[in-house]
Amino acid sequence: MISGVLAGGMYGLLALGLSLSWGLLKLVNLSHFALAFLAAYLTYELGTTYHVAPWWSAAMVVPAMFLIGVAQHWLFDRFKVNELASLLITFSFAVILEVAIQLYWTADYRRFETPYSTLSIKAGPFYIPVLELVLCLVAGVLAWGTWLWLRKTYVGKALRAAAEDADIAAAYGVDYKKLAYLLSGMGAAYAGVAGTFIALIATLAPAQIWAWLGVVFAVVIIGRLGNPLGALAAGMLIGASESLAMAVLSPAWAPVVSFSVLIAILLWDPEWL
Amino acid sequence: MVEGMAAWRRRRVLAGMVGAGAALAAPAIARAAPSGAPVKVGGTLSLTGFLAQTAVIHKIAAEMMVEEINGRNGFLGRPVAYVLLDDQSKPDVARSLYEKLITVDKVDLIQGPYATAPILAAMGVAQRYGKVMIQSSMGIPKLQTYDRAFPATPFGPEPDKTYPNVILDAMAAMPTPPKTMVILTSKFPSAQFMAVGMREQAEKRGVKVLLYLEYESGNRDFGAIAARVKEANADFLWVGSLGLESNQLLESLRKLDYTPKNHFHLYPAPGPLALSPDGDKALCSTFLEPDEPFMSRPGMKKLAADYKEKATKANLPYTTIDAQACGMISEWQILEAAVAGANSLEDEKIAAWLKKNRVTTVYGSLRFDGPFNHGDAGQLIKQVQNKEWKVVWPKEFAAPGVKLIAS
Numbered sequence: 096m097i098s099g100v101l102a103g104g105m106y107g108l109l110a111l112g113l114s115l116s117w118g119l120l121k122l123v124n125l126s127h128f129a130l131a132f133l134a135a136y137l138t139y140e141l142g143t144t145y146h147v148a149p150w151w152s153a154a155m156v157v158p159a160m161f162l163i164g165v166a167q168h169w170l171f172d173r174f175k176v177n178e179l180a181s182l183l184i185t186f187s188f189a190v191i192l193e194v195a196i197q198l199y200w201t202a203d204y205r206r207f208e209t210p211y212s213t214l215s216i217k218a219g220p221f222y223i224p225v226l227e228l229v230l231c232l233v234a235g236v237l238a239w240g241t242w243l244w245l246r247k248t249y250v251g252k253a254l255r256a257a258a259e260d261a262d263i264a265a266a267y268g269v270d271y272k273k274l275a276y277l278l279s280g281m282g283a284a285y286a287g288v289a290g291t292f293i294a295l296i297a298t299l300a301p302a303q304i305w306a307w308l309g310v311v312f313a314v315v316i317i318g319r320l321g322n323p324l325g326a327l328a329a330g331m332l333i334g335a336s337e338s339l340a341m342a343v344l345s346p347a348w349a350p351v352v353s354f355s356v357l358i359a360i361l362l363w364d365p366e367w368l
Numbered sequence: 369m370v371e372g373m374a375a376w377r378r379r380r381v382l383a384g385m386v387g388a389g390a391a392l393a394a395p396a397i398a399r400a401a402p403s404g405a406p407v408k409v410g411g412t413l414s415l416t417g418f419l420a421q422t423a424v425i426h427k428i429a430a431e432m433m434v435e436e437i438n439g440r441n442g443f444l445g446r447p448v449a450y451v452l453l454d455d456q457s458k459p460d461v462a463r464s465l466y467e468k469l470i471t472v473d474k475v476d477l478i479q480g481p482y483a484t485a486p487i488l489a490a491m492g493v494a495q496r497y498g499k500v501m502i503q504s505s506m507g508i509p510k511l512q513t514y515d516r517a518f519p520a521t522p523f524g525p526e527p528d529k530t531y532p533n534v535i536l537d538a539m540a541a542m543p544t545p546p547k548t549m550v551i552l553t554s555k556f557p558s559a560q561f562m563a564v565g566m567r568e569q570a571e572k573r574g575v576k577v578l579l580y581l582e583y584e585s586g587n588r589d590f591g592a593i594a595a596r597v598k599e600a601n602a603d604f605l606w607v608g609s610l611g612l613e614s615n616q617l618l619e620s621l622r623k624l625d626y627t628p629k630n631h632f633h634l635y636p637a638p639g640p641l642a643l644s645p646d647g648d649k650a651l652c653s654t655f656l657e658p659d660e661p662f663m664s665r666p667g668m669k670k671l672a673a674d675y676k677e678k679a680t681k682a683n684l685p686y687t688t689i690d691a692q693a694c695g696m697i698s699e700w701q702i703l704e705a706a707v708a709g710a711n712s713l714e715d716e717k718i719a720a721w722l723k724k725n726r727v728t729t730v731y732g733s734l735r736f737d738g739p740f741n742h743g744d745a746g747q748l749i750k751q752v753q754n755k756e757w758k759v760v761w762p763k764e765f766a767a768p769g770v771k772l773i774a775s
Contacts, residue, residue, distance in 0.1 A: 098591025202420030
């Protein structure tokens with residue numbers, strides 16, 4: 096269960112940016128996964144070639160991702176991309192990024208070995224992996240902070256209002272276009288944070304970009320579009336369910352779990368969804 | 369290991385050696401550079417997609433071999449042109465591309481793609497056009513039912529029976545032979561096929577399988593699986609892994625403060641496992657390593673040096689020649705020997721020659737007259753010792769002074 100909840104932290108972190116972009120910008124950004132992997136590869140490169148500590152890498156990579164997110168939104172805005180078209184365009188962008196990653200880093204597996212990768216804390220009979228714990232805490236802080244920002248600040252309220260009805264929000268002086276740039280940058284920056292952790296925890300291969308897609312989509316939908324806390328909670332729910340399936344049934348059942356939970360929740364149709 | 373056919377007829381061996389000799393002795397013979405219209409050899413590899421990390425090794429090996437063959441006499445005095453396409457790790461794409469290679473690009477000969485699923489897809493097309501197809505990575509030999517498909521890697525016709533017994537023999541030779549085992553495998557077809565065989569053979573030989581688990585290929589979290597492995601605490605852990613799954617599992621086990629007593633890994637990425645602190649004494653399947661007695665095989669030293677140079681240039685993190693690269697080298701050695709032996713580019717004649725003759729390859733002398741065109745099995749066990757892979761079993765393939773180390 097512990098391992099599953101902690102693994103769910105990664106789902107939640109990856110879902111965070113995607114959920115904001117889908118829920119508040121009405122853009123389904125499939126390139127979010129490619130941006131996370133680009134950030135992971137940059138962290139790997141900085142760490143292995145230039146021996147930069149991961150937190151310093153994050154300090155460079157995350158702002159760079161923010162700028163990529165802003166630039167990406169400029170393209171969406173310039174070409175008036177709608178929700179459906181965004182699926183296709185961002186998919187193409189992800190494929191281009193995948194090829195670019197493969198050209199530079201090759202298709203071979205890359206592993207960023209650090210002293211933290213196998214560190215764990217023993218709490219009674221339980222072993223808690225340190226990196227995953229830190230990931231969960233970071234995901235928690237980001238999700239909580241974003242939730243507060245969306246609810247308590249003028250900018251956050253304006254964004255939510257514009258997502259509800261852009262015309263009415265504009266009538267009240269909300270400059271949705273400018274705010275959308277900020278939000279797109281934030282989503283990409285979150286992909287950068289996730290990428291830093293992917294570099295530390297997972298194996299890097301260009302094709303892995305697509306490995307998280309299904310489960311993170313399920314997490315975004317279960318957590319409700321545009322809801323940062325929902326994304327994190329859903330990530331942990333899916334992670335724990337997968338882990339439970341692996342421990343009690345068979346590991347082969349784990350991939351079925353996320354979609355079974357999604358279908359069950361959609362059938363149940365709770366008020367909060 | 370399956371013993372070679374005791375009654376192998378001398379004449380057939382000699383006939384095979386004539387053909388193989390034509391290829392292997394060629395550098396020593398002064399020849400004119402190949403000339404005329406190139407012989408087009410087409411094939412696909414999974415240059416992108418989830419198999420790309422291994423296929424890139426095959427690409428380097430293939431290009432190296434084409435260069436080497438053209439440096440000799442080409443095929444029948446004509447230069448060889450390799451038409452390589454990317455099947456994106458997708459069997460349906462492989463199928464379409466082989467159709468294109470044969471009907472649009474009009475290649476003279478084909479080489480097989482990488483991995484079981486694309487090979488099966490390409491085999492159907494090859495069969496439709498009667499093309500000879502040599503492949504090096506189909507882990508389930510019984511699926512190779514096409515008469516003109518030939519294996520370049522000595523899996524033998526029943527690796528699910530023969531190879532588990534090689535492992536069990538090695539286990540029995542340990543100072544304290546393991547009595548219990550955990551079998552953990554990816555659901556990737558060739559790994560799962562071997563895992564089922566391992567379970568059957570282990571039970572037949574009295575080794576108790578405490579836990580048998582399958583996980584989806586590409587599994588992201590090994591925490592829960594590691595907990596079950598630790599709980600079972602068997603004497604031997606057998607992992608039907610691909611790529612970095614073994615590293616991920618061993619890391620998860622270390623997080624639980626558990627080190628498996630003895631552990632075997634089927635198809636892991638060789639570099640990362642050898643270099644990982646968790647990989648020490650890990651056992652793994654192989655067909656050869658760049659060590660004795662393999663380096664004494666004809667041309668092997670040059671191949672190893674060439675491969676290292678090209679892999680370094682291609683920015684690969686692990687540049688040592690291994691069984692993956694040698695699979696593709698063996699494919700080209702077989703094709704070169706068969707074209708020379710049959711003295712023809714006609715698929716019918718090439719196939720007929722291969723069925724009657726042995727070919728000397730980096731894997732040793734291979735024959736193709738057994739079930740599913742397979743010959744003797746030659747799968748060995750290697751072990752990480754001081755961060756290097758060393759063949760340790762069967763003993764006769766271990767380098768001088770190298771021994772199997774039990775934990």
